[in-house]
Amino acid sequence: DTGVSQDPRHKITKRGQNVTFRCDPISEHNRLYWYRQTLGQGPEFLTYFQNEAQLEKSRLLSDRFSAERPKGSFSTLEIQRTEQGDSAMYLCASSSSEEETQYFGPGTRLLVL
Amino acid sequence: KQEVTQIPAALSVPEGENLVLNCSFTDSAIYNLQWFRQDPGKGLTSLLLIQSSQREQTSGRLNASLDKSSGRSTLYIAASQPGDSATYLCAVPSNTGKLIFGQGTTLQVKP
Numbered sequence: 001d002t003g004v005s006q007d008p009r010h011k012i013t014k015r016g017q018n019v020t021f022r023c024d025p026i027s028e029h030n031r032l033y034w035y036r037q038t039l040g041q042g043p044e045f046l047t048y049f050q051n052e053a054q055l056e057k058s059r060l061l062s063d064r065f066s067a068e069r070p071k072g073s074f075s076t077l078e079i080q081r082t083e084q085g086d087s088a089m090y091l092c093a094s095s096s097s098e099e100e101t102q103y104f105g106p107g108t109r110l111l112v113l
Numbered sequence: 114k115q116e117v118t119q120i121p122a123a124l125s126v127p128e129g130e131n132l133v134l135n136c137s138f139t140d141s142a143i144y145n146l147q148w149f150r151q152d153p154g155k156g157l158t159s160l161l162l163i164q165s166s167q168r169e170q171t172s173g174r175l176n177a178s179l180d181k182s183s184g185r186s187t188l189y190i191a192a193s194q195p196g197d198s199a200t201y202l203c204a205v206p207s208n209t210g211k212l213i214f215g216q217g218t219t220l221q222v223k224p
Binding site: 093103 | 117119144145147149154155156157158159162202204206209210211212213214215216217
């Protein structure tokens with residue numbers, strides 16, 4: 001399977017715990033995006049990488065959130081001191097500079113109790 | 114600030130009907146528009162991408178149109194089937210490439 005993959009697919013955690021999600025983009029894609037989606041809403045942009053450089057961050061990305069793409073391949077999104085309001089689907093997408101279509105992974109569904 | 118709106122939020126039709134989903138955007142300075150499908154609890158599947166220079170894009174029973182000047186796009190689904198039941202999202206890119214999504218239209222096609 002050469003699509004975008006995300007791990008884990010589901011995560012249940014207690015408020016105050018830290019969680020980390022991983023995204024593996026399509027191998028030749030240099031652009032990687034993170035989005036968050038709550039029930040009944042469209043996805044909202046969180047952050048964007050071109051290769052290993054984080055070029056844009058949304059105001060939604062509080063200081064409890066950090067994202068990395070250390071070698072320009074996979075990316076991680078960490079949430080520290082989780083809150084119930086962080087419960088959502090976290091989606092990763094990738095694209096290439098030559099093709100504008102963004103391809104999405106299956107998402108990680110986070111539930112904070 | 115770009116805003117994307119989709120109407121209606123939900124739609125239920127009998128199998129076999131042709132239907133139109135609507136998407137509107139406030140800033141007409143876009144370079145493309147993308148339609149996605151999302152099944153419950155799943156990620157997004159890209160359906161069609163229309164470049165700003167195009168007026169229509171077709172894939173099988175799906176036809177998407179784009180009218181930049183009026184800030185509108187439509188997704189036409191011909192001969193709907195129960196398997197078409199899903200949420201349909203439209204999105205436009207900012208100048209940095211991030212996508213700005215509408216709220217989606219949840220479609221139910223009844224057998």
